[in-house]
Amino acid sequence: MDYPIDTIRDDFPILSAKTDSGAPMVYLDNAATSQKPSVVVDAIRTYYEETNANVHRGMHHLAEKATAEFEGAREAIAAFVGAPDARSVIFTRGTTESINLVAQAWGRKFLKAGDEVVLSIMEHHSNIVPWQMLAQASGVRLKYIPMLDDGSLDLEAYRALLQGPVKLVSVTHVSNALGTVNPIAEIISLAHEAGARILIDSAQGIPHGPVDVTALDADFLAFSAHKMCGPTGFGVLYGKEALLEVMDPFLGGGEMIHTVGLESSTWADLPYKFEAGTPNIAGAIVTRTAIAYLQGIGFDAIEKQVHDVTDYAVKALSRVEGLTLHGNPPERGGALAFNMEGLHPHDISQIINEEGIAIRAGHVCCQPLMERLGRPAIARASFYFYNTVEEVDRLVASLDTVKKIFRI
Amino acid sequence: MDYPIDTIRDDFPILSAKTDSGAPMVYLDNAATSQKPSVVVDAIRTYYEETNANVHRGMHHLAEKATAEFEGAREAIAAFVGAPDARSVIFTRGTTESINLVAQAWGRKFLKAGDEVVLSIMEHHSNIVPWQMLAQASGVRLKYIPMLDDGSLDLEAYRALLQGPVKLVSVTHVSNALGTVNPIAEIISLAHEAGARILIDSAQGIPHGPVDVTALDADFLAFSAHKMCGPTGFGVLYGKEALLEVMDPFLGGGEMIHTVGLESSTWADLPYKFEAGTPNIAGAIVTRTAIAYLQGIGFDAIEKQVHDVTDYAVKALSRVEGLTLHGNPPERGGALAFNMEGLHPHDISQIINEEGIAIRAGHVCCQPLMERLGRPAIARASFYFYNTVEEVDRLVASLDTVKKIFRI
Amino acid sequence: MNLDELYQEIILAHFKRPHHARNFAEDEAFEEAFNPTCGDKTRVLGQVAGDRVSGLEHDTQGCAISIASASILCERLSGTSVEECRAQVRTLVDGLHGRRVPGYPEQDPLAALLTVKRFPMRIRCATLSWEALEKWLDRQDPA
Amino acid sequence: MNLDELYQEIILAHFKRPHHARNFAEDEAFEEAFNPTCGDKTRVLGQVAGDRVSGLEHDTQGCAISIASASILCERLSGTSVEECRAQVRTLVDGLHGRRVPGYPEQDPLAALLTVKRFPMRIRCATLSWEALEKWLDRQDPA
Numbered sequence A, B: 001m002d003y004p005i006d007t008i009r010d011d012f013p014i015l016s017a018k019t020d021s022g023a024p025m026v027y028l029d030n031a032a033t034s035q036k037p038s039v040v041v042d043a044i045r046t047y048y049e050e051t052n053a054n055v056h057r058g059m060h061h062l063a064e065k066a067t068a069e070f071e072g073a074r075e076a077i078a079a080f081v082g083a084p085d086a087r088s089v090i091f092t093r094g095t096t097e098s099i100n101l102v103a104q105a106w107g108r109k110f111l112k113a114g115d116e117v118v119l120s121i122m123e124h125h126s127n128i129v130p131w132q133m134l135a136q137a138s139g140v141r142l143k144y145i146p147m148l149d150d151g152s153l154d155l156e157a158y159r160a161l162l163q164g165p166v167k168l169v170s171v172t173h174v175s176n177a178l179g180t181v182n183p184i185a186e187i188i189s190l191a192h193e194a195g196a197r198i199l200i201d202s203a204q205g206i207p208h209g210p211v212d213v214t215a216l217d218a219d220f221l222a223f224s225a226h227k228m229c230g231p232t233g234f235g236v237l238y239g240k241e242a243l244l245e246v247m248d249p250f251l252g253g254g255e256m257i258h259t260v261g262l263e264s265s266t267w268a269d270l271p272y273k274f275e276a277g278t279p280n281i282a283g284a285i286v287t288r289t290a291i292a293y294l295q296g297i298g299f300d301a302i303e304k305q306v307h308d309v310t311d312y313a314v315k316a317l318s319r320v321e322g323l324t325l326h327g328n329p330p331e332r333g334g335a336l337a338f339n340m341e342g343l344h345p346h347d348i349s350q351i352i353n354e355e356g357i358a359i360r361a362g363h364v365c366c367q368p369l370m371e372r373l374g375r376p377a378i379a380r381a382s383f384y385f386y387n388t389v390e391e392v393d394r395l396v397a398s399l400d401t402v403k404k405i406f407r408i
Numbered sequence C, D: 001m002n003l004d005e006l007y008q009e010i011i012l013a014h015f016k017r018p019h020h021a022r023n024f025a026e027d028e029a030f031e032e033a034f035n036p037t038c039g040d041k042t043r044v045l046g047q048v049a050g051d052r053v054s055g056l057e058h059d060t061q062g063c064a065i066s067i068a069s070a071s072i073l074c075e076r077l078s079g080t081s082v083e084e085c086r087a088q089v090r091t092l093v094d095g096l097h098g099r100r101v102p103g104y105p106e107q108d109p110l111a112a113l114l115t116v117k118r119f120p121m122r123i124r125c126a127t128l129s130w131e132a133l134e135k136w137l138d139r140q141d142p143a
């Protein structure tokens, strides 16, 4: 069966929008956030119009219904990531909060001065700064896996780093800048061989293909709903139950307690110990809808479409004179980064925006990677399963306009 | 002009719903979360179908639009609370996260062993547990303002507590259990006279009437959107700029940084220093819609309706034999707590739910208050501006059913 | 859902006049179970001689279901063996969670308790004292 | 929006051949402004003799707007008084934020720079070097 691209695009009304300048939009900023299909937006409405109540604490009709849908979402998300139990699925605001949760609730308790945390040079700021804050608080040392020129991680150097007193490795599944798909199965087993725990930042991974935390033996895995057709303000931390059990709580408040005394309190069971306050209830429930939508299309089909479009883009952009594509990793997700001679990415992005083309320009939250590339900023095009090769053609054509305006 | 209760109720489709048992619903659990008017739900759709993009970092059409709406929401929320500048409005997941933010980013830096934090016995767990966690980490001591039998705070005792080395007072604006409206202007000025900072937990206050942080001279103020017709997963911390400026960051990640190096980073300006990661963008934008909706009805009208209905309920419930209403504070918001002789609140709640009536039963996240009342649990009815005296009548009538089932 | 099913005569009777109920002193050898979402709390203790459990008592703060459940528990299990107690706990808890259908005789108070399974938010009320008993049994014979 | 307005000939000329631009050594007495949302960075230094500012130079990593802006700044303000420099900074920044309309002559490169105000996401690009200059002036005469 052919990939039903037209039907799929119809699921996203925004893809037919025009920009202020009247140009039909080409949305190539999916690594920043994905668009949302109508089923997800409809599910938000249905939640608020038919179910809305606070969860867990009420025994009236709506509270029961909201709680059942909310915990049903947890079960569905647990199944989606291959978690053995819904207890190990913690709801957060997004990848960033998930990583901070581990840094604070696990790192502050179990890491001490001199212990090492291994990151990589291609991490998003959200997988760097929490560890720097931990380092400041506890004296932990940070080490970075360097990158080869093709944009892949230097696994030899990684092995060497693992000789040190490494207690945790925290790396990205897929680079949000270069699109590099890292060999996480190998990275995880090397970490475990060295006796280290591992966190996988799958913000850019899981939107493109399911992850099985049990098969991978990941200790922690973080992702955001908004990059996979879900709502803003919702994300997940998966953690092995045995690890979560012994961790300190993260934030304090309603929901995460067992008993509250004047002097001290005791903590609720998993996963609630880590979920203080009223959660993003609608967020959880419609993230389940988003996952079901993606599964309905099929992750194989999604991967193939993204792969085909990205591949096409790599080839097309390689032919643009004066354009440098960064990296050429063995496996690439739906993102690519480039620069053009004599042009700053901002100007590129601004000009092609007038033709309706949305890409991102800047450090894309990867300043250390920019240092490594020797560029203060890059232009990034990132694709999802609703993008097409025709859109890539429009991107490429728009770069001519840029050159024309800049008399290049 | 008469209060247009029918039009208002029409704004909330869920209010016309029936429960599983076929009874028309009477939603009296507003202190847990409010219902959402259609304009808010529509605004969510509009955002996702016409604007959705990640904020701040892009210069394409959608990113500009999303950023403008997101920052426009901040301006509107700043104006709503009387903040002198939008820089002092921090976006969080809700009241709970807002309070944790202060406990961690301000408390850990500026409070030391022996310093005292004054809370009250009627606080929600979300305004107790973060301070207990701080106490554990830093040796700060917690003191509690006791409560008089009428459900109001003992201000004499508060003055006495302020003789101690108090660095912070953190109290609720309105009790979520008893409905007590605390005299926050007085509480704030007493705290300031004693040289202490003050945080107001306005989760139950601001939904019923606007707060002017500048006039009140509040140092910090926290609230949640979901209790005031807004979405789940969004809340606010207002803080005085001078305080926010010198605080440490809270969570680390994208958006909250200025520069990121391998070893250390520098922080972004306010308010971004406290907003790591992709925020709940839709949440912020539609909270503005919720506030505009409330303003459209008019807070005077809202307050009057809630007051009238609550008053009516107090009188009607007082006539129910065997029913004890807790507290009789000089000023009462839209909540009241009661117990019935020979009955447990859960059974009450369960039985009246069959008649469509949604109240809450339990400790309502106030275990220390339950201790004070000498009750393990209470039944709570809480009202918002769409509730009516007829609904109160139905509540009261339903209590007869409870008695009948229990042969009382 | 029919409330008369939940609040059957026998449940109400046990709630209104709970058997084997008293206020325990803090230093007695009870075990406790607590439901943080609602604040209900039940404590259970008894004696063990040989493999016989006797004199089960409870101290319960809670709703009609949790009190009746504790009362029925003490009445039904006092005088049985440790083995039998454990088996009864598993049977009731599994029954309430719909994992297995216990073969309680129709007039058995346990059959009345089992109807709670149709009210998901109340299942924990019914299991609370049974959790406490299980903890208490664990402490008696840590095998 | 018309891009030709943003990328006028004079802006492009300054971008392609920026005036008074060079790479500063880390120990020179520059001041820096940085835009964290995009990573653009500009550094400015000069000399002050009496109340005269001279020899303004910049070291800018950034887009066409930020580079052209820094280039125009150095060209226009070298040789003016400290007072005049400060006034020009305020005039341009206020003009870009739409708070006041400066009376730049039509052919003035500053008039070209001012068109950036119609592109909200780029205003910071245009003000970056001016922020750095202001910081640098503050250090010269901390009055």
Ligand SMILES: Cc1ncc(COP(=O)(O)O)c(C=O)c1O
Pocket: A254, A276, A277, A278, A279, B031, B032, B093, B094, B095, B096, B097, B124, B126, B127, B172, B174, B175, B176, B201, B203, B204, B224, B226, B235, B365
């Ligand atoms: C007085 C009070 N404070 C704090 C909270 C916590 O708010 P949230 O759960 O939205 O974080 C609540 C809500 O339950 C409350 O009523």
Ligand SMILES: Cc1ncc(COP(=O)(O)O)c(C=O)c1O
Pocket: A031, A032, A093, A094, A095, A096, A097, A124, A126, A127, A172, A174, A175, A176, A201, A203, A204, A224, A365, B254, B276, B277, B278, B279
């Ligand atoms: C690789 C990677 N990690 C972490 C994040 C942070 O995710 P969020 O902003 O949703 O918290 C992102 C998204 O920008 C990302 O691309």
